[in-house]
Amino acid sequence: MPADSWHPDGWRLLLVGAPALALVALFVAPTLIMALATLQLPDDLGGLAPAVVRDEAGLHLALTLENYQRVLGDFVYLQVFLRSLGYALVVTGACALLAYPVALTIAAAPAKWRDLLLLLVVLPFWSNFLVRIYAWVLLLGPEGAVARLVNWTVAFTGAGPVVLMYTPAAVLLGLVYVHLPFMILPLYANLRRHDPAWLDAARDLGARPLTGFFNVTLPMSLPGLVAGAVLVFIPALGAFAVPDILGGAKGSMIGNLISDQFLAARDWPFGSTLALLLTLAVAGLAGLGAAAAARLPGNRHDA
Amino acid sequence: MRRSRTLFGAALAVYAFLYVPLVLVAVGSFNAARLGSSWTGFTLDWYRRLFADERMLAAAGNSLVIALAATAISVVLGTLAGLGLARYRSRALGFLVLTPMAVPDILTGVSLLLFFVLIHLTLGMASVVLAHVSFCISFVALVVRATMANLDPHLVEAARDLGASPGAAYRRIVVPVIAPGIVAGGLLAFTLSIDDFVITFFTAGVGTTTLPLQIYSMIKVSITPEVNAVSTLLMLVTLSLVVLAARLAPSALRSGE
């Protein structure tokens, strides 16, 4: 690469090469190692049996495809994947529903308030992840405010007390809570660029506010929605801590299954296989999201 | 866009949804009652117990050391990457920087565990620091790249034409522009490191319990308002750091993430 007017030759090596090397070592290499691990056998204590074995016959590879056979041949693992996909879908939908009012309000707010409102959305995200989950452990637990409120209302129908903790509903609630800011921000970024003239035109043509929203705002905001959906769906799919703490084995997702293979089942190769498949699913979804975003009508307008 | 009562009400409800749980955690840290949400009196006892709890203090110490080390390393590498991205628009580097951010934590944690075991790196402070660096570099890089947008490229060319060496051009022109970005990126990296749970969970070793790991084991085994207390303090710390970072590099934070 020719040196540009800024830097002599060596600088590109430093500016691009050094961080690239670090990221290859800390990101690419571990992923490749995980891929290799899917072909290995487990060791008795956990861990991996060596891939290359020396015995009387000399050196040979101790690799196997049985992990893949197990994953693809046994329906129960697909079930976990499907359930996780389902949860992620529900969470994404719920986040979209909650995000629109906020994003629309911030976009419509006078300039001096916008930064503050935006900061208020971002702040909970930057608070400790476990603290946010813990808040719901308290609220949904037997002594918690939400549990008591729900049971107080339920008592009117004569039904017995409802347990909120350790249910799929608790997991979904926790996931929505944790990922909501990720939906609000891209949506807002898109809505901010909408021209008020569009809605005025719709109103002049006789449309009611709700029609205006569905026919004008929503379609034009699709790129933001897709971006937010990808930012919520993928982490929700790979969620581990929320289902672990709020789900108590009833709402367990693929992340928990993977963790179990490493920490309970002493089957690291199988855990790696599940993890690799999740990685491929994530890559596929991200690609899909990017392709969808590129095609959307809203993206062709540059405001 | 037109304002609407229902819309505003809905937005307010969502804001409440986001904040009320956190406020309740903070309020609960001052509640004299051990269990339950009935208020029995104001007390600072839980904070006192917190500061007397050796395991908690050790965990806080570990978190601090790890965060400082990880921040230092990722600020250096992240700044280089940010500059590299802004100037060279290398797609390979772009891919390397953006992808770790998109991958769920469980995958990063598990793959790093396998990596460390393979290279026979004993799980401990070093492994956690390296693990944190892996995701912090990207954030710093993006923040620095965003601040580079404020730099007028013609200025550097002009300086070079006038005879300045690349080093001088950087020192005098580029660095002052990206300095707020570097600091903001550093603060964000620090916050991310302090808060990380899943990746640390898989890469921590003997005696490297961090604050989130300690909180996790307390949530699972015995919940007392001490957890509320440490949560509140943690919230205050990250709040101040983020507000500070927002002041320093508002444009960087506004770029949609």
Next chain:
Amino acid sequence: MMRRYCVLAALLLASAPLAARDKLHVYNWSEYLPDAVIEAFEVRCGCDLVYDVYTSNEELLAKLAAGATGYDVLVPTDYAVTALIARGQLLELDHSLIPNLRNLKPAFRDPSFDPGNRYSVAYAFGPTVLGYNVAKLESLGVPADSWAAIFEPEHLRKLKGRVTVLDDQRELIGVALIYLGYSPNDRDRAHWDRARDLILRAKPYWAAFNASNYATLLASGNVWVSHGYSVDIFQAAEEAAQAQAGIEIGYAIPAEGAYMSTDNMVIHKDAPNPRLAHEFIDFILDGEQSAVLSNEIGIGNPNAAAEPYIDEQVLGDPVLSPDGDVLRRLHSISELDARDRRDMNRLWTEIKVR
């Protein structure tokens, strides 16, 4: 730039250990070593005891498989000791450094998983029991001496959402096998399938699979029946008694039988401080110290010299200090081979998912 380095260096130095006291790293179950014993040991040896915890044997094994070093003393359960010995992870004990070894009851002196106590010394034992809220079970007419309380829908209907079971595949599948009349270490896949069906039939009524804080839930009255470790249930009973909120916790070894685990002290082969580790083992085997474990956390004591110091209440309790008749109903968990383990993992996933 320089200032940042100085601050960083200062902070790093400040977090370095101040005194050059020896450290002993003990990796043990949570709530399994009373503070009083820790302090007494620190005084006697002039050292610091660093205590890390795990909540399952699998977690311990996983950490070791990941190459964790720096632990001196570990406290694995019998079947985990088998695995560790097989993989050469343990230091052979120098009996000359453990004179108190003579205090061990004969039953624990030559265990099948470690003949001659070459690598391990018994620390505590205890059955997995049925813990329950006395008043609730009585008023609902649910028997407290049978695992039917957690498996039979006729009882579960009255206990819906108030039952927890251990989140441990060996423990839960084992107790299901016991209830069906088989040995819990049975490897017949047809029997495993029956156990699975039994569990899945009961699962909708259970509140949670919980191996961590079920004792607290029991003591606070939120859960009425728990499948749990005797140590935890004992502590729940103490807690409930102290809280004086009218909740009484009882525990029983059901007639069908139960698992009994023996936890053992072992020394990791890469222990940084083996001399101190031996000292610790000898210290725990002292009659008085060992008795503190029984009195504070309710373990079954393998130490004959501890008996004079153990509270009447604990000593006379057939659950906490089982013997003769009761012992016959108890089984210990055996280590599985790779194929069995894999199939059981799969069974466990199915149980969790469906």
